[in-house]
Amino acid sequence: MLRFPGHFRSMRMSCFSVLFSFTLNSDSSKPSLKSLGSFMGLMSYAKLSDPNYKLLFSDYLRNKRVDEAREVFDQIPYPNVYLYSMMISGYARNCRLDDALKLFDEMPVRDAVSWNLMIKGCLDCGELSMAAEIFYDMPGKNVVSWTTMIHGLMLFGEVKMAEILFHKMPTRDVAAWNSMVHGYFSNGRVEDAVNLFEVMPCCNVISWTSMIGGLEQNGKSNEALSLFQKMMCSGFKPTSTTLVCALTASAKVPALYLGVKIHGQIVKLGYFFDEFLSASLITFYANCKQVESACKVFKEKLHKNVAVWTALVTGFALNGKPENALEVFRDMMKLGVLPNQSSFTSALNASCALESPDRGKEIHSVAIKLGLGTDVFVGNSLIVLYSKYGNISDGISVFMRIGEKNIVSWNSVIMGCAQHGCGTLALTLFSQMMRVGVVPDEITFTGLLSACSHSGMLQKGKGFFKFFSEAKTFEVKREHYSCMVDVLGRCGKLEEAEELVRNMPFEANSMVWLALLGACRNHSNLDVAERAAKNIFELEPHCSAAYVLLSNIYASANRWSDVSRVRMMMKHNGVVKQPGSSWVTLRGFRHEFLSGDRSHPLSEKIYRKLDWLRVRLKECGYVPDQKFALHDVEAEQKEEMLSYHSERLAIAFCLVSTPEGSAITVMKNLRVCGDCHSSIKLIAKIVGRNIVLRDSSRFHHFSNGICSCGDYW
Structure with a gap:
């Protein structure tokens, strides 16, 4: 034409x-x-040899300027099949399938390449049925046509149809076999992939790479490494992709010796300057706790690839070096290497480890400037950061701005709300999650039970437990039973909680019994406490938390002889109590306090502030609750011991070190005692500040004499 x-x-x-x-x-x-x-x-x-047309046409397509490419195409008087195919491919790559189909219909002559391109274009645009229609209409299908269609079916999870098509193929080349192997792995059919690989008439390096990568991605890293060694013995030369897969598997095992050998192969084969291999090597050494080796790989050349920098940021964060991770992130920005989603996620995780929400906010602002403020992976990390350090409102704001939320987004915000005592909001978010069609998983279940536990929603908790136990969409684990025991125990249903433990479909572990023992302390039930403690000591004789909880329950009941007996048991078994400590991160430095601690440089000011607070508290009608002074001493000593608990020292430090009216955030490794909880409510009112205290159980937001937990925790 x-x-x-x-x-x-x-x-x-x-x-x-x-x-x-x-x-x-x-x-x-x-x-x-x-x-x-x-x-x-x-x-x-x-005409076609005229560079003004050919080069311009190719350039427009390469830069996704499809309409301008079409204008040039329309000016070519005799476009051949190759040019038609280029234009069709350009439309398909830009998701303009209707335009591609229209041009395909206008082609005066079609060859196998144009048909195959049209099939691939439909698959790339998510139109499986259209691709199948064109495939079945295609005259003279070649092996590429069959392989393209099989790959598409596997991509859409239509494994059975792909198998039927594969067996119908008149001839199969190695690419067709590789496509089936890759498709099986993509759909989690590991055994089928292995069986097919074993009967392949011939295989190439792509076949081996597909197997190694597929096994690694499906949690079989040891098998992947065994296959890699077998491949090397078979005389195949690995590609850079093969080596990346093998290194990733070595990092997951971790297999330091084999990974070092792969590093040697990389140098020997001349792949050393491949950026993705450098990133994989850094990740491998970091996972094997060889941070110095990771740094050495990084420093051997100047990298401009974001993946290499991100690997080092992640490596430092994984090895407990968050400060170094953030330093690398800053250097990366200075050198003009723009961070991606993974870079921001790793940097935010490092900020979490440093307990530095201020640095997290700085990283958040950079993400917004680079257009990643609504990215789901960056957003998920921000939700965790803000929730973990007492700012659930900012966490919810980030969640609301995420463009396409995934299950991690919903779980993170539900768990955050649960920890902060926003149980009703957590359940509301769960309802929205169900309405938009996101399927809950076991982490969602844990978050919901935690929300019910911290907000005293007994019937809701029972309803969720019954629903998910019967739905069988995932396995209900011991952790979920532990949460349900906590729900029942906090609501005073100790006998019902104990019955649930004894009727579990599997043997209860110490964590489940500890949840019951903790509830016994709240409700001073010695009988159930002693039975729970007995089971814990049988399962885990060195569990310090059980000894401490039982001792505290006896102390609260003034049974000092039993307190002494438990402490003697601890000493005999070599069990050491974890000391209660509280800490504050201020201007990048962590200040930690133990009860009665006088080692801080500002101790004199801190204790003066505490003495002033004691006077003001008494003026407000505060009377110390001496049952929380867990030593058999005089009343005056008990009062003094309570006044100098670690969380009060941390709050007093903030009062003398921060501007008036600013919020205070304190972290504590153990559960806050009832007396401190009562006094901090009044302290917040006296000093006119919002005080956030995170203990081992949840967040408490104190303001104007009230706590967000409603005195229920």
Whole structure:
């Protein structure tokens, strides 16, 4: 089909007439078909060899300027099949499938390449049924057509249809076999992939790489490494992709010796300067706790690839070096290497480990400037950061701004709300999650039970436990039973909680019994406490938390002889009590306090502030609750011991070190005692500040004499 669009038509027709006339007026009495064919070829060649068209056309397609590419295409008088195919491929890559199909229908001649491109374009645009229709209409299907369709079916999870098509193939090359192997792994069919690989008539390095990568991605890193060694013994030369897969598997095991050997292969084969291999090597050494080796790999050349920098940031964070991780992140920015989602996630995780929400906010602002403020992976890390350090409102704001939320987004915000005592909001978010079609998992279940536990929603908790136990969408584990025991125990249903423990479908572990023992302390139930403690000591004789909880329950009941007996048991078994400590991160430095601690440089000011607070508290009617002074001493000593608990020292430090009216955030490794909880409510009112205290159980937000937990924790 000849086409002369636009203002070029008259000029081209004139040229055509002159040359055609020349052909007719040659020495032959009849027009020469050979001459006419040569003329047509000359015209096509002359136009297509013009760099102003060919280069411009390719450049527009390469830069996704599809409409401009089409304008150039329309100016070419004799577009051949190759140019049609390029234009169709350009439309498909830009998700303009209707335009691609229309142009495909207009093609005067179609070859196998154009048909295959159209099938692939439909698959890339998510139109499996359209791809199948074109495939079945295609005359003279070749092995590429069959393989493309099989790959598409696997991509959409249609494994059975892919198998049928594979067995119908008239001839199969190694690419077709590889496509099936890769498809099986993509759909979690590991055994089918292994079986198919074993019967392949011939395989290439891509076959081996697909197997090694597939096994690694499906949690079988040891098998992947065994196969890699077998491949090396078979004489195949690994590609850089093969080595990346093998290194990733070595990092997960971890297998330091084998990974070092792979490093040697990388150098030997000349792949050393491959950026992705450098990133994989850094990750491998970091996972094997060889941070110095990771740094050495990084320093051997100047990297501009974001993956290499991100690997080092992540490596430092994984090895308990968050300060170094953030330093690398800053250097990366200074050198103009723009961070991606993974870079921000690793940097935010480092901020979490440093307990530095201020640094996290700085990273958040950079993410917003780079257009990643609504990214789901960055957003998920921010929700965890803000929730973990007492700012659930900012965590919820981040959640609301995330464009496409995934299950991690929903779980993170539900868990955050649960920890901060926003049980009703957690349940509301769960309802929204269900409405938008996100399927809950075992972490969602844990978050919901935690929300019910911290907010005293007994019936809701029972309802969720019954629903998820019967739904069988995932396995209900000991952790979920522990949460349910906590729900029942906090609501005073200790006998029902104990019955649940004894009727579990599997043997209860110490964590489940500890949840029951903790509830016994709240409700001073010695009988259930002693039975729970007995089971814990049988399962885990060195569990310090059980000894401490039982001792505290006896102390609260003034049974000092039993307190002494438990402490003697601890000493005999070599069990050491974890000391209660509280800490504050201020201007990048962590200040930690133990009960009665006088080692801090500002101790004199801190104790003066505490003495002033004691006077003011008494003026407000505060009377110390001496049952929380867990030593058999005089009443005056008990009062003094309570006044100098670690969380009160940390709060007093903040009062003398921060501007008036600013919020205070304190972390504590153990559960806050009832007396401190009562006094901090009044302290917040006296000093006119919001105080956030995170203990081992939850967050408490104190303001104007009230706590967010409603005195229920």
